[in-house]
Amino acid sequence: MKTLEPESEAELAAILAGAKAPFRVQGGGTRPIGGPREGVALATRRLSGITLYEPGALTMVARAGTPLAEIESTLAAEGQRLAFEPMDHRGVLGTTGEPTIGGVFGANVSGPRRIQAGAARDFLLGVRFVDGRGQIIRNGGRVMKNVTGYDLVKLMAGSFGTLGVLTELSFKVLPGAKSAGTVAITGLDDATAIAALSRALASPFEVSGAAHLPGGGNDAARTLIRLEGSQASVAYRAGRLQEALAQFGDARFDHDGDAVAGVWRDLRDLRPFHGREGDVWRVSVKPSDAPGIVAALPGAEAIYDWGGGLVWLLVPRGTAAQAIRAPLDTVGGHATRIRGEAGEGTFHPPPAPVAALQEGLRRKFDPRGLLNPGLMDSPAQMASD
Amino acid sequence: MDMPPPNPDILARKPELVARLNRALPEAAVISDPAETRAYECDALTAYKCPPLAVVLPGSTQEVAAALRICHEMGVPVVPRGAGTSLAGGALPSADSVILGVARLTEVLETDYENRFIRVQTGRTNLSVTGAVETKGFFYAPDPSSQLACAIAGNIAMNSGGAHCLKYGVTTNNLMGVTMVLMDGTVVELGGAHLDAAGYDLLGLICGSEGQLGVVTEATLRILHKPEGARPVLIGFDSNEVAGHCVSDIIKAGVLPVAIEFMDRPCIRACEAFAGAGYPDCEALLIVEVEGSDAEIDEQLETIIEIARAHDPVELRQSTSPEESARIWLGRKSAFGAMGQINDYMCLDGTIPVSQLPHVLKRIGEMSGEFGLDVANVFHAGDGNMHPLILFDANKPGDLERCEAFGAAILKLCVEVGGCLTGEHGVGIEKRDLMIDQYAPEDLEIQMAVKDVFDPGWLLNPAKVFPLQSSAAHRDAAA
Numbered sequence: 001m002k003t004l005e006p007e008s009e010a011e012l013a014a015i016l017a018g019a020k021a022p023f024r025v026q027g028g029g030t031r032p033i034g035g036p037r038e039g040v041a042l043a044t045r046r047l048s049g050i051t052l053y054e055p056g057a058l059t060m061v062a063r064a065g066t067p068l069a070e071i072e073s074t075l076a077a078e079g080q081r082l083a084f085e086p087m088d089h090r091g092v093l094g095t096t097g098e099p100t101i102g103g104v105f106g107a108n109v110s111g112p113r114r115i116q117a118g119a120a121r122d123f124l125l126g127v128r129f130v131d132g133r134g135q136i137i138r139n140g141g142r143v144m145k146n147v148t149g150y151d152l153v154k155l156m157a158g159s160f161g162t163l164g165v166l167t168e169l170s171f172k173v174l175p176g177a178k179s180a181g182t183v184a185i186t187g188l189d190d191a192t193a194i195a196a197l198s199r200a201l202a203s204p205f206e207v208s209g210a211a212h213l214p215g216g217g218n219d220a221a222r223t224l225i226r227l228e229g230s231q232a233s234v235a236y237r238a239g240r241l242q243e244a245l246a247q248f249g250d251a252r253f254d255h256d257g258d259a260v261a262g263v264w265r266d267l268r269d270l271r272p273f274h275g276r277e278g279d280v281w282r283v284s285v286k287p288s289d290a291p292g293i294v295a296a297l298p299g300a301e302a303i304y305d306w307g308g309g310l311v312w313l314l315v316p317r318g319t320a321a322q323a324i325r326a327p328l329d330t331v332g333g334h335a336t337r338i339r340g341e342a343g344e345g346t347f348h349p350p351p352a353p354v355a356a357l358q359e360g361l362r363r364k365f366d367p368r369g370l371l372n373p374g375l376m377d378s379p380a381q382m383a384s385d
Numbered sequence: 386m387d388m389p390p391p392n393p394d395i396l397a398r399k400p401e402l403v404a405r406l407n408r409a410l411p412e413a414a415v416i417s418d419p420a421e422t423r424a425y426e427c428d429a430l431t432a433y434k435c436p437p438l439a440v441v442l443p444g445s446t447q448e449v450a451a452a453l454r455i456c457h458e459m460g461v462p463v464v465p466r467g468a469g470t471s472l473a474g475g476a477l478p479s480a481d482s483v484i485l486g487v488a489r490l491t492e493v494l495e496t497d498y499e500n501r502f503i504r505v506q507t508g509r510t511n512l513s514v515t516g517a518v519e520t521k522g523f524f525y526a527p528d529p530s531s532q533l534a535c536a537i538a539g540n541i542a543m544n545s546g547g548a549h550c551l552k553y554g555v556t557t558n559n560l561m562g563v564t565m566v567l568m569d570g571t572v573v574e575l576g577g578a579h580l581d582a583a584g585y586d587l588l589g590l591i592c593g594s595e596g597q598l599g600v601v602t603e604a605t606l607r608i609l610h611k612p613e614g615a616r617p618v619l620i621g622f623d624s625n626e627v628a629g630h631c632v633s634d635i636i637k638a639g640v641l642p643v644a645i646e647f648m649d650r651p652c653i654r655a656c657e658a659f660a661g662a663g664y665p666d667c668e669a670l671l672i673v674e675v676e677g678s679d680a681e682i683d684e685q686l687e688t689i690i691e692i693a694r695a696h697d698p699v700e701l702r703q704s705t706s707p708e709e710s711a712r713i714w715l716g717r718k719s720a721f722g723a724m725g726q727i728n729d730y731m732c733l734d735g736t737i738p739v740s741q742l743p744h745v746l747k748r749i750g751e752m753s754g755e756f757g758l759d760v761a762n763v764f765h766a767g768d769g770n771m772h773p774l775i776l777f778d779a780n781k782p783g784d785l786e787r788c789e790a791f792g793a794a795i796l797k798l799c800v801e802v803g804g805c806l807t808g809e810h811g812v813g814i815e816k817r818d819l820m821i822d823q824y825a826p827e828d829l830e831i832q833m834a835v836k837d838v839f840d841p842g843w844l845l846n847p848a849k850v851f852p853l854q855s856s857a858a859h860r861d862a863a864a
């Protein structure tokens with residue numbers, strides 16, 4: 001069956017109001033996490049275009065299907081950017097097509113700078129969406145501070161199209177950095193590396209990226225710390241960090257703009273996992289717990305971001321969800337399967353009282369179960385996990 | 386201000402309620418003597434008062450759960466309370482409600498500098514969270530001006546902000562996890578020491594839900610290392626409009642100050658008379674503060690001053706020492722006290738797009754004439770969160786009503802230009818009836834549907850946030 005591509009919010013609302021069967025909600029279809037799923041494809045591609053951009057107010061409003069590339073180039077022309085640095089999933093998932101801004105917020109996609117600037121959800125100021133009953137809903141607005149009523153903006157961010165189809169988003173943008181540099185230490189084991197990153201993150205030097213690539217084969221492990229700002233400021237802070245991290249080894253400072261940008265783009269997009277066999281998991285933990293969790297998984301390859309708080313795992317195909325999640329039961333955290341066998345077990349099963357709240361919300365927003373059934377916390381998934 | 390009439394059946398069952406609470410909680414935790422419950426009759430919105438049926442001050446999450454279970458079984462409304470500094474009437478009781486205060490829950494449960502978080506009980510005051518970590522050079526970023534008194538519980542319920550939120554964000558951006566008790570006594574854990582909780586962002590949903598979805602007893606908060614230093618520059622202008630353009634140009638230039646504060650002439654004059662900070666007598670003042678090492682601060686201030694010069698300032702004063710910084714901040718920090726000296730005042734809290742600043746300030750000036758009440762403006766300009774202070778005389782018949790009408794007109798103006806009713810103080814009862822000016826019926830319906838899920842009986846702080854007419858069907862269905 002062909003993909004439905006409504007050209008207006010009203011048309012989308014009419015489709016959902018009159019629907020009898022479920023939909024697969026998608027933006028550009030580049031992040032089919034937990035898919036493929038049943039239902040007719042319903043894409044926001046044609047709900048496209050930037051409707052407002054005020055650089056002096058650091059705000060942009062765009063329709064959900066607007067290509068991310070269009071947004072990023074419009075911002076770049078004013079020296080601004082999406083500070084949460086959304087990852088591009090195409091390389092690691094082997095998908096094609098154009099990522100949309102609706103998909104970025106629908107999946108709450110952030111990159112290395114999340115550790116300093118915040119996640120996608122922290123930048124989302126307002127939403128318009130159509131719920132499962134076909135009603136057009138508005139929440140939040142386009143101003144930076146807003147506590148008028150409940151914050152459904154945060155609820156919609158990361159809800160993967162299960163509570164409503166986003167049609168328009170307003171979000172905060174920030175000035176881009178005048179320059180960037182990387183302080184790098186090679187050869188550290190995972191636990192020592194995370195300790196070094198923690199030291200850097202607990203400094204006043206405004207680290208905007210903190211990652212560890214364990215290496216393997218001929219590649220030495222690399223522990224990376226990013227600094228951004230004016231050239232003088234970056235150089236000064238790099239010097240201070242080199243001193244503070246002296247006990248961990250020789251910390252080199254790289255400030256070649258293109259090289260620095262490339263290193264962090266590759267990390268953001270999980271380049272080391274591109275074209276490799278196996279399932280990919282995304283694990284969120286307390287940073288100091290991360291090395292232990294990785295060590296307990298023989299055969300796993302890891303990339304540490306967010307100072308160790310985000311661990312990307314490449315594991316053999318079909319690795320049981322339980323193997324990844326069991327250690328998290330004791331230390332806290334959660335794991336999502338980004339690539340692998342579709343469907344069940346993709347999302348971390350919530351504890352019973354939280355699951356009940358999530359189910360309750362879902363029934364209110366989408367009483368007929370039309371939107372991405374089977375995705376996120378559906379009863380089917382909980383029963384089988 | 387309308388409130389639903391108290392339920393006579395509940396009033397009649399007070400002895401049974403108190404007896405059951407007394408059995409479940411330590412003796413000192415239950416207050417039912419009307420002489421003592423009076424202390425809880427209002428929050429910082431003192432125009433509205435009503436003593437509650439009883440007050441409970443539990444000492445643990447389990448005790449909170451026990452108290453809620455009893456109220457749930459008996460169908461008694463519960464109003465959660467932190468320190469009672471809400472300016473929106475969020476903690477105002479009804480005669481048939483129990484105040485559940487977290488004032489005795491003040492412990493630090495865990496500090497972890499390596500992973501950069503602190504876990505506290507939510508009765509702890511905002512400032513004492515920073516107090517617990519500052520010897521190690523750390524701080525908790527959200528800093529409402531009420532930080533000496535207000536509790537983390539209220540900060541989470543109102544999603545409070547502070548002077549430094551342009552750089553560090555508001556409460557929701559610094560909250561990592563909570564322990565929360567639902568109205569039926571179920572204890573729920575959301576988030577924790579890791580980032581971005583699993584599943585739906587319920588943490589984001591409950592932050593700012595004004596005590597209507599659950600009682601938050603513990604919180605995990607992000608802590609940061611303090612910057613090496615901070616210094617402001619003071620810039621005076623001949624016109625509000627030019628000051629507004631200067632704010633916008635600073636932001637566009639790519640420096641991100643920690644604070645951009647704005648004061649207009651009435652406010653400058655009042656502060657000057659009160660604190661003698663040496664402010665110039667001009668139309669508009671900006672205080673712009675940046676952080677970093679000395680050299681980094683100089684570099685940023687240089688850029689800011691260059692931008693300011695292009696707007697022909699009447700005054701430009703760069704701080705070069707802690708003493709000068711303190712002097713520049715002195716007037717701003719005493720603004721509320723200064724206004725209080727002159728008059729009674731009402732403090733508004735609408736937010737507008739920064740680009741609308743000149744237009745909105747001009748309109749407020751015109752409306753001041755129409756309503757016959759003076760108004761002073763002092764606010765966080767970087768994020769458009771305005772705090773117009775309307776001056777009135779509480780002893781003059783009709784003044785309060787005129788002041789409230791003026792306030793409502795300003796807030797409607799904020800909505801009209803693309804902003805909102807409240808940037809950080811919350812809706813409570815104060816802005817409850819204006820919600821229909823910002824939201825369509827279906828926008829409010831779905832918010833109330835969220836409350837239906839968390840609190841199907843509509844017992845938690847039921848008469849707040851949503852206009853009574855809008856919420857009637859939900860409250861009646863629950864009863």
Ligand SMILES: Cc1cc2nc3c(=O)[nH]c(=O)nc-3n(C[C@H](O)[C@H](O)[C@H](O)COP(=O)(O)OP(=O)(O)OC[C@H]3O[C@@H](n4cnc5c(N)ncnc54)[C@H](O)[C@@H]3O)c2cc1C
Nearest residue numbers: 467468469470471475529530536539540542545546596601
């Ligand atoms: C002089 C002054 C200056 C202020 N400055 C600022 C400022 O700069 N920025 C700002 O944002 N605000 C400011 N405020 C407003 C106020 O201080 C904040 O809203 C604060 O967060 C309220 O905290 P509290 O502990 O006093 O809460 P309370 O007033 O006790 O309660 C506030 C709300 O929280 C709910 N609540 C309380 N405890 C719980 C709990 N455990 N679980 C669930 N819900 C709960 C209550 O039901 C109520 O709805 C100011 C107030 C004053 C008086």
